[in-house]
Amino acid sequence: MTLLAAAVGAPTSSSADGPTCYSRLTNEWICGQYVKDFRPEIQHATLEHLQITALAIVLGVLIAFPLALVARRYVRLESTVLGVATGIYTIPSLALLPLMVPFTGLSKTTVVIALALYALTILVRAILEGLRGVPDEVVESARGLGYGNTRLLLRVELPLAIPVIMAGLRVATVSTVALTTIGSLVAYGGLGNLIKDGVNSNFRAELFTASVLCVVLAVLLDVVIVTSQRVLTPWTRGGRA
Amino acid sequence: MTVISDAWAYLTTSSNWTGDKGMLHLLTQQLLLTVTALFIAMLVGLPIALWLGHVGRGGFLAINVSNIGRAIPTFALLALFVTADFPGTAEFGPYGRAGLATLLALALFALPPLITNSYVAVRGVPSDVKEAADGMGMTGAQKFFRVELPLALPLVMSGVRLALVQVWATATIAALVAGPGLGRVITDGFFRTNYGKGIAGAIVVGLVALALELVAAGGQRLATPTGAGGSSSKRDPKGEPGMSAAAPTVAAGADAVGAE
Numbered sequence: 224m225t226l227l228a229a230a231v232g233a234p235t236s237s238s239a240d241g242p243t244c245y246s247r248l249t250n251e252w253i254c255g256q257y258v259k260d261f262r263p264e265i266q267h268a269t270l271e272h273l274q275i276t277a278l279a280i281v282l283g284v285l286i287a288f289p290l291a292l293v294a295r296r297y298v299r300l301e302s303t304v305l306g307v308a309t310g311i312y313t314i315p316s317l318a319l320l321p322l323m324v325p326f327t328g329l330s331k332t333t334v335v336i337a338l339a340l341y342a343l344t345i346l347v348r349a350i351l352e353g354l355r356g357v358p359d360e361v362v363e364s365a366r367g368l369g370y371g372n373t374r375l376l377l378r379v380e381l382p383l384a385i386p387v388i389m390a391g392l393r394v395a396t397v398s399t400v401a402l403t404t405i406g407s408l409v410a411y412g413g414l415g416n417l418i419k420d421g422v423n424s425n426f427r428a429e430l431f432t433a434s435v436l437c438v439v440l441a442v443l444l445d446v447v448i449v450t451s452q453r454v455l456t457p458w459t460r461g462g463r464a
Numbered sequence: 465m466t467v468i469s470d471a472w473a474y475l476t477t478s479s480n481w482t483g484d485k486g487m488l489h490l491l492t493q494q495l496l497l498t499v500t501a502l503f504i505a506m507l508v509g510l511p512i513a514l515w516l517g518h519v520g521r522g523g524f525l526a527i528n529v530s531n532i533g534r535a536i537p538t539f540a541l542l543a544l545f546v547t548a549d550f551p552g553t554a555e556f557g558p559y560g561r562a563g564l565a566t567l568l569a570l571a572l573f574a575l576p577p578l579i580t581n582s583y584v585a586v587r588g589v590p591s592d593v594k595e596a597a598d599g600m601g602m603t604g605a606q607k608f609f610r611v612e613l614p615l616a617l618p619l620v621m622s623g624v625r626l627a628l629v630q631v632w633a634t635a636t637i638a639a640l641v642a643g644p645g646l647g648r649v650i651t652d653g654f655f656r657t658n659y660g661k662g663i664a665g666a667i668v669v670g671l672v673a674l675a676l677e678l679v680a681a682g683g684q685r686l687a688t689p690t691g692a693g694g695s696s697s698k699r700d701p702k703g704e705p706g707m708s709a710a711a712p713t714v715a716a717g718a719d720a721v722g723a724e
Contacts, residue, residue, distance in 0.1 A: 313673045315633035317640075317647050318666030321654050325467045325663075394534070401537040405637065408654065415539060422543045422641050430547055434540035441535035 245428040254428035261429070265417070269436055272413025275406060276399050276444070278335045283342030283395065290343075291350035292376075304347065312344045316405045324409065334406035341402060342395040349391020353384030386459060389452040393445055400441040414440075470660020471667065474653075480664075487649060487668060494645035495672075497563070498632045501570035505627065508571075509578040510620070517586025517616070518608050526583040530576035538634055542569040546641045562643035566635065573634055574627040581623025585616035618688040625680035633673055646672075 244254040258265065294304040314322075319337045327333040357380045365379045404415030412419065414433040421430025453460060474480055481488050516522040545565030589612050597607045639647025646669050653662030 313629050313633060313670070313677055315636045315647075315666070315669050315673065317636040317650055318633075318669045321650055321659070321662040322666050324654075325659060397531070397534050401535060404537040404539045407539075408640070408651070415537070418537075418540050418543050419640065422546060425547060427547055430540075430543050434537070434544060437537050437540055438535050445535075 245426070250425070250427050252427045252431045254432075257428035258432060265432065265436070268414050268417050268433065269440065271411070272400070272403055272415075272437070272440060275331060275334055275338065275403050275411065275413055276396070276440075278331075279338035279399055279403075280342055280392070280396055282335060282339035283346050283399075284392075286339065287343050287346035287350055291347050291354065294347070294351055295354055301351075305351075308344045308347045311340050316341070316402060317408065320405065320408050329409045329411075331411045333409050334403070334411045338399050338402055338406075342399050345391050345395040345398070349388050349395075350384070353387030353391075354380055356387055357383045382456070385452065385456050389448060389455075393448050396444050396448060397441045400437060400444060404437060467659045467663060470658075471663040472660075474661050474664040475667065487646065487665070490644070490646045490648060491668065491672065494632070494635050494638075494647075497566060497570065497638070497645060498628070498635050501567050501635075502574050502624070502628055502631055504567070504571040505574035505578055505631075506624065509575045510582055513579040513582035514586055514608075514613070514616070514620075517583045518604075518612060520587065523583065523587065526579050530580040533572070533576035538569055538573050539637055539640060541572060542566060542637065542641055542643075545569055546643075562638065562641050565641065566638040566643045566645070570631050570635055574631050577626045577630065578623050581626070582616070582620045585619030585623070586612050588619065589615045618684065621684040621687040625677070625684050628680050629673055629677050632676055633669070636669055 243249075243256045243260070244251040245257040245260075290304050290308070294301040316337065319340070320333060323333050323337060327336065361379060361383065362375065365375050370379065403413050404418055406412035407415035407419040410416065414437050417429050417433035418437075420426065421428075421433065480486060483489070513526060516526055542565055545568050546562055593611060593615070594607065597611045602610065635645050636647035636650060638645045639651040646665055649665030650662050650669070653659060653665060
């Protein structure tokens with residue numbers, strides 16, 4: 224929201240009379256009038272961007288969690304799981320989306336699944352590493368207190384693993400926000416749609432505003448995750464910045 | 465699945481590979497672009513990151529450059545460069561303005577993994593090894609070139625490998641701004657509802673990515689002294705007990721250097 228204010232405040236050019244700052248003639252990069260005139264379009268794109276990112280991250284976590292548990296339980300499967308997850312990362316996003324279209328069509332689902340697959344790589348590693356980092360003596364004392372497998376996982380291991388998992392979640396979220404723009408290939412790219420349109424029609428204000436909004440969105444989500452981590456793990460406060 | 469057989473048909477038609485708009489030509493373009501972008505990024509990023517690691521300061525900078533880099537969509541960067549006035553005319557260079565814009569965007573994109581990995585690698589050299597080097601009367605430059613760099617090389621190379629594969633994969637998005645490379649095959653097929661062609665392009669890009677990964681893995685193995693396994697994950701150099709997969713590699717490297 225601060226960005227909108229900044230963008231509006233920058234060049235308060237000829238508002239009513241004369242060509243607007245986003246007209247073909249001037250075609251300025253930073254243009255408050257554009258933000259004002261195209262507000263519904265920008266809002267829609269931003270919300271779509273947010274929705275796609277959130278769905279992809281949720282789906283990614285839902286897939287990554289059981290995978291990490293399996294990899295931890297069966298040591299032989301670990302390298303396979305990590306290998307496949309890393310392998311997915313080498314598939315270019317521009318290639319993955321077309322590959323999925325025959326199955327899921329030109330839809331939001333296509334983008335969400337593709338992004339979730341990319342997030343998977345980071346998330347599986349983070350969850351596995353987080354659970355591994357739980358000190359053995361803590362696990363042993365919990366067992367000594369009569370904790371079963373499920374209760375041990377939910378009440379002891381998971382809370383202790385949160386800092387590492389959250390670090391992975393931050394990386395995954397920030398890169399997913401950036402990657403969502405590629406979804407414009409199947410017309411569901413959130414702000415990426417505006418960027419694509421901006422390139423195709425040489426519309427600088429649209430292009431620049433959408434790009435900046437992308438970065439702002441990434442930073443905002445990052446802050447949200449860091450804040451929620453601090454709320455979730457009150458015992459780490461004061462430990463490190 | 466007729467789409468799959470269409471893709472197969474496209475791949476096996478030789479006229480699709482040869483000629484000015486053939487896939488071989490586009491593949492060469494993209495390879496050239498990838499290698500050049502990576503080279504520029506290495507030329508800029510490696511000296512800075514290695515020096516910061518040697519001096520032992522600026523870790524905040526190195527890590528944050530990587531984080532900010534991740535938040536900027538490469539597509540947005542590419543779009544901005546193409547639309548801007550400054551990178552020369554449309555006829556500039558072999559591939560025009562779109563090519564130059566792609567090169568710049570890709571070079572910037574390659575910086576974060578290179579910088580983080582190199583910095584962490586040099587910082588991760590065990591302090592007792594560095595102290596021993598000091599004790600032997602090595603100068604700063606000697607210590608860097610004879611001790612720190614050889615020990616850091618495997619992790620630096622894993623950063624280069626990561627960057628290479630990511631740059632190759634990302635280079636396809638040049639097609640979104642009508643730039644060079646194999647991405648064109650994908651977008652062409654896609655926008656003209658010739659899905660077979662699009663998927664054929666995707667398959668070729670994926671296969672080359674795999675091949676590059678294998679070549680880079682081989683290069684990384686060459687850079688790793690005597691049989692220490694490749695350490696492909698980047699880690700912070702805090703060296704917490706029980707969470708160190710990178711540490712054993714560096715320690716094993718130290719043994720190898722000591723034995724020579």
